[in-house]
Amino acid sequence: MTKEAPSTFAFARCEVMIECDKLTKRFGQFTAVDQVSFSVARGSIFGFLGPNGSGKSTVIRMLCGLLQPTGGRATIAGFDVVKETESIKSLIGYMSQKFSLYDELTVSENLNFYCRLYGLSGSVLATRRAELISLTHLEPYLERRAGLLSGGWRQRLAMACSLVHKPGVLFLDEPTAGIDPVARRELWDLLFEFSGLGMTLFVTTHYMDEAERCSHVGYIHLSKLVVCGVPDELKALPVVNPPGTKRLDVTCDRVTTGLQAIRRLPGVRNATVFGQSMHLLVEQTMSEETIRTELARAGIPRADIHPIGPSLEDVFVALTQQRANGTGK
């Protein structure tokens, strides 16, 4: 073998860890992934967003060598995912949506199994196992069957299992679906830690707040990549901030009643509820007084108004609408 696959985080020579070029997958008549191109730099946390069925998992599966692309190409650390699948296997870790574990095996046995699967044995196995246990705090559950673990602990075990061979790239397919908020935050803390060590992370998610934590995000909609980039740059895109408009946060009582009133005002481009407040996209010229008056007429005497910047959600909404208009829908 000329290209020896390195098994540590050290990929100094390779700055682009994941690269897709017009990657396409068709299942019969249906195009699940349509000419998706992007690249992910070493050490970044790439958040891959999109609604259900938009093609997120299909992209991950192609990158892991599980699915044969119909067109285009993709590389991991320079290795082609189709031609050099075997070299890629020792480079990547994959945590699938279902946290696929062997339910009848204990936590400890699951770890042993995955260690052996990646060719670890003897003292190397013992050391790595101990590292993974302390990393994921699985110690108290070692003798419990995996099938009896709660969602959060299953996720930790699945993560430990996908890390036995110290992969340079870790793919996580909706790692936080169905997990409690504490476990979710702890998982993200871990991910930042890995990223600090030089590991590249590719995470799919539904949650916008998780997207905000990523160093890079991509948004896929109807099989096509809508946008890809650094969150702050995306928020500064002209399409997200149309000229002559501003974004306001309005906090008031009975926010849904207020929203209906505000939507009737001329000059309001977009209005949506956000917890106890509403987020508005309005004409630059609209005064706070106009809003207060309108709310008062709807029976809401007090409102707290202050300007805000766009969120990633605003970015994706704006871009999806732009694309829909552009194609004449």
Next chain:
Amino acid sequence: MKSPFHGFNAILYKEFIVVLRDPLTLFFMFFPPLIEMVAFGYALDNDVKHMSTVVLDEDRTVESRRLVEDLVNTQTFRVAGEAESLSEMSAFMRQGKAYVAIQIPPGFTREIHAGRTARLQVLIDGSSSTIALQALNTALTVTLRQSVATLLQQTGRKSVPVEIRPQVLYNPAMRSPNFFVPGVIGVVLQIATTFATAMSIVRERERGTLEQLLVSPLSRWGLMLGKLTPYLVIGMTMAAGLFGVMRFVFDIPIAGSLTALYTSTLLYVFALLSLGLLISTRAQNQIQALQMSMMFILPSVFFSGFIFPRETMPWIFQAIGSCLPTTYFIELMRAIILRGASLDEFGFHLMVLAAMGVGLFALCALRFRQKIA
């Protein structure tokens, strides 16, 4: 370079834990085959004895009664009732109260004494050809013997012109279990082992753990061999149990060597497990795997010579039979257990089983796609 069996020890480790963890699974793996074996062994019995028979004796003489006695003494017939008329006799048959009806017409004895041919009517229910044939043979033998005896008396000869000296080999008591039980072992092993491996990879596919294995450096040979080995151990243990039942419950002695017995069984179980694996790599879910396994089990029951001799089958069924590992295994078992044959006398059968096993195993490793779609 990566070993072609990379990951074998990991799969082996996991499979053994999974199989041995749950005592209930183990119980259901071992218990049904033993029950099937005992049930099959007792149920499949061709020895027809004490067939219910209705007698219409219109002659009512000492001779006519002795004839009925002779027939009953063969143990083939049992008098279930005496009919008074022809219609009553046929009612017995129609209602299924008797398989055989013997009608001795009036004047039967008189005809014998007058040196003329006395006629005797025997009606046999032909619904089951095996039973009918045996009834017919017994009736013929008894009357023929009586005719010969009468003729000898009349001609004054001391002995019959031709006499056969039959000697039944290998199963002198001609017990049915001796023929069926070795075959039952073949069929029962097939059911247990094919299902076991047919389910194994499909289950991983359904649970999503297969994806996890496919992104790892596990080689397909390692996966296949790791899946197969635990079941090979279980299959051989099961076979030992079945041979034990055969020897001590059915009291069938093993004429050949145990080495020959186990060598044949090992090759057979390997072929069956490989077949199961092949099903497993093709089937998308457990229902499909189940149906595909059934597809192989039924022909093995009918065309392997397990119940019906293959020689009398139309060529197409004989051809199907020659593609089934069970056919060769059953022939081997009967040869080794009953006739004490040695392995080199059945080298061809062993070669076929070995070729089937290796061929199927290679096929599933080669055809197993390391992609999910």
